[in-house]
């Protein structure tokens with residue numbers, strides 16, 4: 377049974393929720409993070425934290441040996457699509473070379489499982505509903521680097537007898553019901569974050585990029601999944617791949633499309649302020665619609681989402697934003 381888990385990027389938005397979920401299951405959690413976009417206040421007191429870059433193979437190896445790490449959850453990455461287009465070298469260094477170094481640090485150690493946070497951004501544009509077997513053709517530098525990292529993990533795991541779980545997240549939103557953690561980084565270019573920040577202002581304006589898409593209300597459609605559901609998926613997938621000694625790839629979403637306009641209307645509903653919804657032109661590179669088929673994941677872990685509800689997700693964002701402003 378796995379027990380000692382090392383999380384890279386554990387001081388980040390998703391990493392802090394995964395840490396919380398694992399600690400609840402009485403696992404021992406070790407975090408490495410360089411705090412480039414992560415935050416000290418998101419680091420759980422009951423986890424052991426090391427301020428280290430994932431490129432630092434030797435230090436990571438020492439930690440693995442010292443604490444008998446059996447599983448790695450690799451979340452550390454650069455992930456802002458626009459920034460990736462402007463700074464491709466930075467993205468390759470962190471997401472590809474960083475993954476390579478981390479894997480090298482696991483060689484000939486006690487590590488037997490690795491979970492990797494991949495993304496819907498690796499799929500070819502225009503497929504709408506995607507399964508794990510849909511065509512892969514990342515448009516962005518970010519998507520390309522994450523797909524390269526997937527391949528490194530597959531190859532390494534095969535050669536070194538590790539089990540891997542590659543989780544392709546769709547759009548993550550919300551914050552933990554514990555009210556202790558949530559998304560801090562304002563530069564994250566995250567729809568729910570942008571709306572949460574705006575809704576705190578006196579005269580909130582919620583911007584919709586493109587209202588002429590071929591969708592029911594004209595705005596883009598995404599599959600938003602609550603961060604606490606994603607966190608639990610990590611635990612359940614890790615448990616199962618460890619038990620069965622196998623490797624798997626999963627889409628992580630609700631198999632449900634929600635439009636950006638629906639999200640804006642829900643934010644408007646949850647405040648007494650006068651909210652303006654503003655329509656501006658499309659952004660370059662935005663996909664019209666993308667939804668995850670999640671039947672493979674549901675079958676494998678007998679998953680029942682706990683937060684599959686737009687109103688709950690928006691509420692958790694507003695509570696968190698109120699707390700940190």
Ligand SMILES: NC(=O)c1ccc[n+]([C@@H]2O[C@H](COP(=O)([O-])OP(=O)(O)OC[C@H]3O[C@@H](n4cnc5c(N)ncnc54)[C@H](O)[C@@H]3O)[C@@H](O)[C@H]2O)c1
Nearest residue numbers: 385387388389390409410411412413414429430452453548
């Ligand atoms: N947020 C989303 O909607 C979403 C969607 C799909 C996939 N993902 C993936 O989930 C993972 C976590 O994303 P997040 O939203 O929590 O972002 P985040 O920026 O909050 O977390 C990333 C963490 O990694 C750390 N980090 C970055 N580079 C590092 C390095 N070289 N060495 C050590 N630590 C480093 C950062 O300091 C940060 O704490 C990423 O791998 C991302 O690609 C996120």
